[in-house]
Amino acid sequence: MPDVFHVLQKDHDEVKAMLAQLEEGPKASTGATAEQLAFRKRAVDEVIIEESKHEAVEQQYFWPAVERLGPDGQRIAEVGLEQEAQADPVLSVLDKLQPDDDGFEERLAAFASDARAHIAYEEAYAWPLLRAAISADEAQALGDQITQAKKLAPTRPHPHVPSQPGAVKSASPIAGVADRLRDAVTGRGKHTS
Secondary structure, eight states: OOOHHHHHHHHHHHHHHHHHHHHHSOOGGGTOOHHHHHHHHHHHHHHHHHHHHHHHHIIIIIHHHHHTTOHHHHHHHHHHHHHHHHHHHHHHHHHHOOTTSTTHHHHHHHHHHHHHHHHHHIIIIIHHHHHHHSOHHHHHHHHHHHHHHHTTSOSSOOTTSOOSHHHHHHHHHHHHHHHHHHHHHHTTTSOOO
């Protein structure tokens, strides 16, 4: 199993690639067809699904590990958690909009910018601090925890769930089951290509 840094790097790379595809793709304002807009909605759904799972497991395992590293870790985690908390309401609104709705592209662009800034912050500040403080075995175990937790993590943003690890650990499996049932009924998250 990959260590925590490889697991998170893979997630970051996937989200950045999806965002780049969305930024380059046809939009309602540039004359996208109904089929292209439907694909755009599915692609945004996939970004929301992946980002929701990623943030939930970071809040359960990654940020608490960073917080345990003392005052620097607590300060870095506080900023990272605040960035994630600010993304949830944007994703929640974006989840309800269609690609030809007013505000869709603006919210998507704002999220993309914020997501890139958050990824850069995490990789520049949190990763080096954690990498210097934990052993290879601990990094492996943390990667395993995150990989396993993603299987049950929510697939939608839940902006009203506090980002504290205890609240997220309690709410995530329940929200994850509810989200997956809802996704199965609606077909959300299927056929993005």
